[in-house]
Amino acid sequence: MTLEDLVRLRRARDGMDRDYALPLDVPALAKVALMSAGHFSRSFRAAFGETPYSYLMTRRVERAKALLRRGDMSVTDVCFAVGCTSLGSFSSRFTELVGETPSAYRARRHEAGAPIPACVAKVLTRPVRNR
Structure with missing residues:
Protein backbone atom coordinates (compact mmCIF):
# COMPACT_ATOMS: atom_id res chain seq x y z
CA MET A 1 0.00 0.00 0.00
CA THR A 2 1.36 3.39 -0.95
CA LEU A 3 1.48 6.53 1.16
CA GLU A 4 -0.96 8.11 -1.29
CA ASP A 5 -3.43 5.25 -0.67
CA LEU A 6 -3.11 5.75 3.09
CA VAL A 7 -3.80 9.47 2.73
CA ARG A 8 -6.97 8.74 0.72
CA LEU A 9 -8.09 6.09 3.21
CA ARG A 10 -7.53 8.54 6.06
CA ARG A 11 -9.62 11.12 4.20
CA ALA A 12 -12.49 8.61 3.97
CA ARG A 13 -12.09 7.66 7.64
CA ASP A 14 -12.11 11.32 8.66
CA GLY A 15 -15.32 11.69 6.66
CA MET A 16 -16.86 8.83 8.64
CA ASP A 17 -15.80 10.51 11.89
CA ARG A 18 -17.32 13.80 10.80
CA ASP A 19 -20.46 12.58 8.99
CA TYR A 20 -21.26 9.47 11.08
CA ALA A 21 -24.95 10.46 11.33
CA LEU A 22 -25.41 10.58 7.55
CA PRO A 23 -26.35 7.51 5.52
CA LEU A 24 -22.89 6.33 4.44
CA ASP A 25 -22.14 3.27 2.34
CA VAL A 26 -18.99 1.66 1.01
CA PRO A 27 -19.41 2.88 -2.62
CA ALA A 28 -19.73 6.51 -1.43
CA LEU A 29 -16.74 6.18 0.89
CA ALA A 30 -14.73 4.47 -1.84
CA LYS A 31 -15.45 7.40 -4.12
CA VAL A 32 -13.92 9.76 -1.52
CA ALA A 33 -10.81 7.54 -1.46
CA LEU A 34 -10.75 7.36 -5.28
CA MET A 35 -10.92 3.54 -5.19
CA SER A 36 -13.30 0.83 -6.26
CA ALA A 37 -15.60 -0.41 -3.48
CA GLY A 38 -13.87 -3.79 -3.21
CA HIS A 39 -10.37 -2.34 -3.20
CA PHE A 40 -11.43 0.29 -0.66
CA SER A 41 -12.87 -2.32 1.72
CA ARG A 42 -9.79 -4.53 1.51
CA SER A 43 -7.38 -1.59 1.86
CA PHE A 44 -9.34 -0.07 4.74
CA ARG A 45 -9.26 -3.34 6.67
CA ALA A 46 -5.54 -3.77 6.00
CA ALA A 47 -4.77 -0.21 7.12
CA PHE A 48 -7.08 0.11 10.15
CA GLY A 49 -7.74 -3.48 11.23
CA GLU A 50 -11.51 -3.46 10.71
CA THR A 51 -14.02 -3.09 7.92
CA PRO A 52 -15.42 0.34 7.01
CA TYR A 53 -18.86 -0.71 8.32
CA SER A 54 -17.41 -1.90 11.62
CA TYR A 55 -15.45 1.33 12.03
Missing part, protein backbone atom coordinates in the same frame (compact mmCIF):
# COMPACT_ATOMS: atom_id res chain seq x y z
CA LEU A 56 -18.53 3.44 11.29
CA MET A 57 -20.70 1.49 13.72
CA THR A 58 -18.06 1.81 16.44
CA ARG A 59 -18.03 5.59 15.94
CA ARG A 60 -21.84 5.66 16.05
CA VAL A 61 -21.91 3.66 19.29
CA GLU A 62 -19.26 5.97 20.73
CA ARG A 63 -21.45 9.00 19.99
CA ALA A 64 -24.55 7.14 21.23
CA LYS A 65 -22.88 6.51 24.57
CA ALA A 66 -22.32 10.25 25.00
CA LEU A 67 -25.96 11.01 24.17
CA LEU A 68 -27.24 8.26 26.46
CA ARG A 69 -25.10 9.52 29.35
CA ARG A 70 -26.89 12.87 29.10
CA GLY A 71 -30.17 11.03 29.72
CA ASP A 72 -32.43 13.49 27.91
CA MET A 73 -33.11 11.36 24.81
CA SER A 74 -34.82 8.02 24.37
CA VAL A 75 -32.85 5.07 23.02
CA THR A 76 -34.86 5.29 19.78
CA ASP A 77 -34.06 8.99 19.38
CA VAL A 78 -30.37 8.31 20.01
CA CYS A 79 -30.43 5.48 17.47
CA PHE A 80 -31.68 7.79 14.72
CA ALA A 81 -29.54 10.75 15.88
CA VAL A 82 -26.35 8.76 15.30
CA GLY A 83 -27.41 7.65 11.81
CA CYS A 84 -28.74 4.14 12.43
CA THR A 85 -31.96 3.21 10.68
CA SER A 86 -32.78 0.04 12.60
CA LEU A 87 -33.26 0.05 16.36
CA GLY A 88 -32.66 -3.72 16.48
CA SER A 89 -29.33 -3.53 14.64
CA PHE A 90 -28.27 -0.53 16.71
CA SER A 91 -29.13 -2.29 19.99
CA SER A 92 -27.35 -5.48 18.92
CA ARG A 93 -24.16 -3.65 17.94
CA PHE A 94 -24.30 -1.44 21.03
CA THR A 95 -24.65 -4.49 23.28
CA GLU A 96 -21.82 -6.27 21.45
CA LEU A 97 -19.42 -3.34 21.85
CA VAL A 98 -20.41 -2.01 25.27
CA GLY A 99 -21.47 -5.19 27.04
CA GLU A 100 -24.91 -3.95 28.06
CA THR A 101 -28.05 -2.80 26.27
CA PRO A 102 -28.53 0.88 25.42
CA SER A 103 -31.43 1.05 27.91
CA ALA A 104 -29.30 -0.40 30.71
CA TYR A 105 -26.43 1.96 29.84
CA ARG A 106 -28.78 4.95 29.83
CA ALA A 107 -30.34 3.93 33.18
CA ARG A 108 -26.96 3.56 34.90
CA ARG A 109 -25.63 6.49 36.92
CA HIS A 110 -22.92 8.47 35.13
CA GLU A 111 -22.28 11.28 37.62
CA ALA A 112 -18.90 9.86 38.63
CA GLY A 113 -17.51 10.80 35.21
CA ALA A 114 -19.04 14.29 35.17
CA PRO A 115 -15.88 16.16 36.30
CA ILE A 116 -13.77 14.41 33.66
CA PRO A 117 -13.14 16.63 30.58
CA ALA A 118 -15.02 15.47 27.48
CA CYS A 119 -11.82 14.76 25.53
CA VAL A 120 -10.61 12.39 28.27
CA ALA A 121 -14.05 10.81 28.76
CA LYS A 122 -14.17 10.06 25.03
CA VAL A 123 -10.98 8.01 25.26
CA LEU A 124 -11.94 6.27 28.51
CA THR A 125 -15.43 5.31 27.28
CA ARG A 126 -14.50 4.38 23.71
CA PRO A 127 -16.22 1.11 22.75
CA VAL A 128 -13.84 -1.79 22.32
CA ARG A 129 -14.72 -4.43 19.80
CA ASN A 130 -14.97 -7.89 21.39
CA ARG A 131 -12.59 -10.22 19.59
Whole structure:
Protein backbone atom coordinates (compact mmCIF):
# COMPACT_ATOMS: atom_id res chain seq x y z
CA MET A 1 0.00 0.00 0.00
CA THR A 2 1.36 3.39 -0.95
CA LEU A 3 1.48 6.53 1.16
CA GLU A 4 -0.96 8.11 -1.29
CA ASP A 5 -3.43 5.25 -0.67
CA LEU A 6 -3.11 5.75 3.09
CA VAL A 7 -3.80 9.47 2.73
CA ARG A 8 -6.97 8.74 0.72
CA LEU A 9 -8.09 6.09 3.21
CA ARG A 10 -7.53 8.54 6.06
CA ARG A 11 -9.62 11.12 4.20
CA ALA A 12 -12.49 8.61 3.97
CA ARG A 13 -12.09 7.66 7.64
CA ASP A 14 -12.11 11.32 8.66
CA GLY A 15 -15.32 11.69 6.66
CA MET A 16 -16.86 8.83 8.64
CA ASP A 17 -15.80 10.51 11.89
CA ARG A 18 -17.32 13.80 10.80
CA ASP A 19 -20.46 12.58 8.99
CA TYR A 20 -21.26 9.47 11.08
CA ALA A 21 -24.95 10.46 11.33
CA LEU A 22 -25.41 10.58 7.55
CA PRO A 23 -26.35 7.51 5.52
CA LEU A 24 -22.89 6.33 4.44
CA ASP A 25 -22.14 3.27 2.34
CA VAL A 26 -18.99 1.66 1.01
CA PRO A 27 -19.41 2.88 -2.62
CA ALA A 28 -19.73 6.51 -1.43
CA LEU A 29 -16.74 6.18 0.89
CA ALA A 30 -14.73 4.47 -1.84
CA LYS A 31 -15.45 7.40 -4.12
CA VAL A 32 -13.92 9.76 -1.52
CA ALA A 33 -10.81 7.54 -1.46
CA LEU A 34 -10.75 7.36 -5.28
CA MET A 35 -10.92 3.54 -5.19
CA SER A 36 -13.30 0.83 -6.26
CA ALA A 37 -15.60 -0.41 -3.48
CA GLY A 38 -13.87 -3.79 -3.21
CA HIS A 39 -10.37 -2.34 -3.20
CA PHE A 40 -11.43 0.29 -0.66
CA SER A 41 -12.87 -2.32 1.72
CA ARG A 42 -9.79 -4.53 1.51
CA SER A 43 -7.38 -1.59 1.86
CA PHE A 44 -9.34 -0.07 4.74
CA ARG A 45 -9.26 -3.34 6.67
CA ALA A 46 -5.54 -3.77 6.00
CA ALA A 47 -4.77 -0.21 7.12
CA PHE A 48 -7.08 0.11 10.15
CA GLY A 49 -7.74 -3.48 11.23
CA GLU A 50 -11.51 -3.46 10.71
CA THR A 51 -14.02 -3.09 7.92
CA PRO A 52 -15.42 0.34 7.01
CA TYR A 53 -18.86 -0.71 8.32
CA SER A 54 -17.41 -1.90 11.62
CA TYR A 55 -15.45 1.33 12.03
CA LEU A 56 -18.53 3.44 11.29
CA MET A 57 -20.70 1.49 13.72
CA THR A 58 -18.06 1.81 16.44
CA ARG A 59 -18.03 5.59 15.94
CA ARG A 60 -21.84 5.66 16.05
CA VAL A 61 -21.91 3.66 19.29
CA GLU A 62 -19.26 5.97 20.73
CA ARG A 63 -21.45 9.00 19.99
CA ALA A 64 -24.55 7.14 21.23
CA LYS A 65 -22.88 6.51 24.57
CA ALA A 66 -22.32 10.25 25.00
CA LEU A 67 -25.96 11.01 24.17
CA LEU A 68 -27.24 8.26 26.46
CA ARG A 69 -25.10 9.52 29.35
CA ARG A 70 -26.89 12.87 29.10
CA GLY A 71 -30.17 11.03 29.72
CA ASP A 72 -32.43 13.49 27.91
CA MET A 73 -33.11 11.36 24.81
CA SER A 74 -34.82 8.02 24.37
CA VAL A 75 -32.85 5.07 23.02
CA THR A 76 -34.86 5.29 19.78
CA ASP A 77 -34.06 8.99 19.38
CA VAL A 78 -30.37 8.31 20.01
CA CYS A 79 -30.43 5.48 17.47
CA PHE A 80 -31.68 7.79 14.72
CA ALA A 81 -29.54 10.75 15.88
CA VAL A 82 -26.35 8.76 15.30
CA GLY A 83 -27.41 7.65 11.81
CA CYS A 84 -28.74 4.14 12.43
CA THR A 85 -31.96 3.21 10.68
CA SER A 86 -32.78 0.04 12.60
CA LEU A 87 -33.26 0.05 16.36
CA GLY A 88 -32.66 -3.72 16.48
CA SER A 89 -29.33 -3.53 14.64
CA PHE A 90 -28.27 -0.53 16.71
CA SER A 91 -29.13 -2.29 19.99
CA SER A 92 -27.35 -5.48 18.92
CA ARG A 93 -24.16 -3.65 17.94
CA PHE A 94 -24.30 -1.44 21.03
CA THR A 95 -24.65 -4.49 23.28
CA GLU A 96 -21.82 -6.27 21.45
CA LEU A 97 -19.42 -3.34 21.85
CA VAL A 98 -20.41 -2.01 25.27
CA GLY A 99 -21.47 -5.19 27.04
CA GLU A 100 -24.91 -3.95 28.06
CA THR A 101 -28.05 -2.80 26.27
CA PRO A 102 -28.53 0.88 25.42
CA SER A 103 -31.43 1.05 27.91
CA ALA A 104 -29.30 -0.40 30.71
CA TYR A 105 -26.43 1.96 29.84
CA ARG A 106 -28.78 4.95 29.83
CA ALA A 107 -30.34 3.93 33.18
CA ARG A 108 -26.96 3.56 34.90
CA ARG A 109 -25.63 6.49 36.92
CA HIS A 110 -22.92 8.47 35.13
CA GLU A 111 -22.28 11.28 37.62
CA ALA A 112 -18.90 9.86 38.63
CA GLY A 113 -17.51 10.80 35.21
CA ALA A 114 -19.04 14.29 35.17
CA PRO A 115 -15.88 16.16 36.30
CA ILE A 116 -13.77 14.41 33.66
CA PRO A 117 -13.14 16.63 30.58
CA ALA A 118 -15.02 15.47 27.48
CA CYS A 119 -11.82 14.76 25.53
CA VAL A 120 -10.61 12.39 28.27
CA ALA A 121 -14.05 10.81 28.76
CA LYS A 122 -14.17 10.06 25.03
CA VAL A 123 -10.98 8.01 25.26
CA LEU A 124 -11.94 6.27 28.51
CA THR A 125 -15.43 5.31 27.28
CA ARG A 126 -14.50 4.38 23.71
CA PRO A 127 -16.22 1.11 22.75
CA VAL A 128 -13.84 -1.79 22.32
CA ARG A 129 -14.72 -4.43 19.80
CA ASN A 130 -14.97 -7.89 21.39
CA ARG A 131 -12.59 -10.22 19.59
